[in-house]
Amino acid sequence: MQPKLSVITIVYNNVKDIERTMRSVLNQTYPNIEYIIIDGASTDGTKDIIYNYKSRLAQFISEPDKGIYDAMNKGLRLATGDYVLFMNSGDELYAPETVKEVFESAASADIYYGETEMFNEQWQSLGQRRHCAPEHFNWKSFKYGMSISHQAIYVKRSIAGAFNLKYKYSSDIDWIIRATKNASSIVNTHMYVAKYLVGGISKKKHLASLKERFRIFTRYYGLVPNLINHIVIAANLAVYFVRHRKTND
Numbered sequence: 001m002q003p004k005l006s007v008i009t010i011v012y013n014n015v016k017d018i019e020r021t022m023r024s025v026l027n028q029t030y031p032n033i034e035y036i037i038i039d040g041a042s043t044d045g046t047k048d049i050i051y052n053y054k055s056r057l058a059q060f061i062s063e064p065d066k067g068i069y070d071a072m073n074k075g076l077r078l079a080t081g082d083y084v085l086f087m088n089s090g091d092e093l094y095a096p097e098t099v100k101e102v103f104e105s106a107a108s109a110d111i112y113y114g115e116t117e118m119f120n121e122q123w124q125s126l127g128q129r130r131h132c133a134p135e136h137f138n139w140k141s142f143k144y145g146m147s148i149s150h151q152a153i154y155v156k157r158s159i160a161g162a163f164n165l166k167y168k169y170s171s172d173i174d175w176i177i178r179a180t181k182n183a184s185s186i187v188n189t190h191m192y193v194a195k196y197l198v199g200g201i202s203k204k205k206h207l208a209s210l211k212e213r214f215r216i217f218t219r220y221y222g223l224v225p226n227l228i229n230h231i232v233i234a235a236n237l238a239v240y241f242v243r244h245r246k247t248n249d
Contacts, residue, residue: 002032003108005099006058006081006157010071011050011089012040017197019049020123024092024195026056030099034058034081038071046089069163069171076162083112083154086172090197091151102154102189110183112154113137114193121199135188139180142173143221151194155179167216169209174216 007025011018025035037050039062047062054060059078065071072086087093094117102112115133118126133148134141141147150172159182163171180186 002030003082003103004032004034004080005030005103005154006034006036006075006079006084007093008036008038008072008075008079008084008086009089010038010040010068010075010086011042011046012071013042013044013046014089015042015045015049017090018046021087021089021092022050022053025087026053027096028093028099029096030103033099034079036075036078037061038065038075039063040065040071066165067168069165069167072172073162073165076157076160079157081157084157084160085154086150087194088151092195094192094194098191098193101191102193105189105191106185106187109185109187110156110159111137111180111186112189113148113186114152114189114191116149116152116194116196117192118196118198121197123197126198133188137180137186137188139177139220141180142177143217148176149194149196150176151196156183159183167212169205170212170216173213174219177216177220 009018009021009025011021022035022037025033035057036059037057039047039050039060041062041064050057050060050062058080061074061078065074068088075086076084093099094114102114105112113133115128117128120126133152137148153176155176159179161175161178163175165171167174
């Protein structure tokens, strides 16, 4: 039997992008998808677009929330699928066959993950994320940076806890680490699974986000190892920008 996937989209005042995201989910060839949309009481016409597709949605809520992770928790509480995937407004499933191919890559994994392609606000491709998805992924894989985005990871609902609301910008990192610690079978699909719109809340509040990530990594990896890991991260970042600059020269 094909596993049921709960796709959860969080949106607030994003009339420009919401339909593109929704169509990427609703046009999937995979038949067993439950689509849940959590809107934070938008006032810009976003709700009108969502209502056009309401008959194809499993759940649609529009009400004020306490932030993105509070909204994501609402989606988790409504989800009934075997797996959950967060595809927030502005992002897309990579292709119409993506979900089908993810579940065909292996049977009954606890977690499936893949690669992400980045796009700017004009929806022009910026290529692969700087942090490529690792060949093998476990809860320690984030020690040198966030190598998998939440748009590119399918988590079995039974091991997916709630998002920790004490983190405002990087709770998805904490959520993925906790889920991964509970997983016994993690599958690399070796394919692009998501398109990611750059410039989300973690970018707009970049310094606060980095501080929060440091706290999360310290919690799981220890202070001294985390400090050493951040030296490696800084060195890798410097090498990346030097190479990137040479490529553009």
